[in-house]
Amino acid sequence: MEAERDVFTAIADVNRRKILRLLADVDEMPLHELTAHFEMGRTAVSKHLAILKEAKLVTSRKVGRETRYQLNPKPLREVRNWVSFYEDFWQGRLAQLAVLLEKQKMSTLEGKIMNADVILDFQYTSSIEQVWKALTESDILEQWILANDFKPVVGHTFQFKSEPNEYWDGIIDGEVLEVDEPHKLSYIWASAGETTTVVWTLTEVSEGKTDLHFEMTGFSEETKATPGAIDGAVYSWTEFAKKLKTVLEK
Template sequence: MNLTLSLDFQYTTSIEKLWSALTDSNKLSKWVANIHTGQAMENDFKPVVGHRFQFRTQPTEWWDGIIDGEVLFVDAPNQVSYTWVSGGEKHTVNWKLQDLGDGKVNLHLEQTGLSNAQALNGAKYGWSKWCGQLETVLEQ
């Protein structure tokens, strides 16, 4: 099975500020957190094609706390795409930013390669929670 998660989020911000929150490792660590513990995830993300990165957090009994990735595509400040490898699953995460005018930006997430409904539902829960936290980062 090869499922795709597709979500849209709207933020009152500038496209540049949203791009920075998606691609700056310090800002990423403020909203991409361990779903189970809420602990921030250290990362060495850079928006450079071919850059290999990791998100790291405290392991749990269900997960080793590591997400590996490689940047596949960058078109600042409109689109960034990377692999997302964790727990035996390998997905592709693609973010598209669209300036809607009036200080609003649409953020479209597409995560492909999900192997089953449980992985899809887990990804939907995780990104929905994270993108709620992302709003807080944008307001700072």
């Protein structure tokens, strides 16, 4: 009587797993055909088959002088049950991780929204490269914001200039903080005693279509408490965005 071998021990060897895979594709296979799939000889293949037979994973029958081997998949149920347990275990853990990551994402987004004074989103039927050029090239910026000496170089200081009036000298001072072409641009926007930070984030949603996300942060508490001040900033940047659309469509 053959000693019964543990299924997990039997399938631990890569060659024995290959034998099982070969037998799974046919009704049966003789030793010489199995051996043809390996670099080892018949004796070594026979030893592996003996171990698989001890685990009842393989059966055999004599046909004349030839021994033919067949797969017996029933013992593999034990392996399937073991794997299923850990699949359920990890699916549960991954589900918990997904919930945790979503909570962190929402927390980050909420913090971002709370920290930003102005948040606007626009979509343009233009490539991300075209929108980036409109945000960073001085002559194009002049067409939808103001005359300027802007350069997309971190540390570069620049000015936007408009006609002065009795309330404002018409000058906006800035300094480039971050340049990640063509995805993100950030700079200081300082005017009339307020120093804020502008961040543009570009996302190509499809070929020839770009989402443009705008954030402006850093308004003083006094300004934020002044009725209409933040609304005025929203209005101004929305109007700028409309002009940008016109420029991009030229």
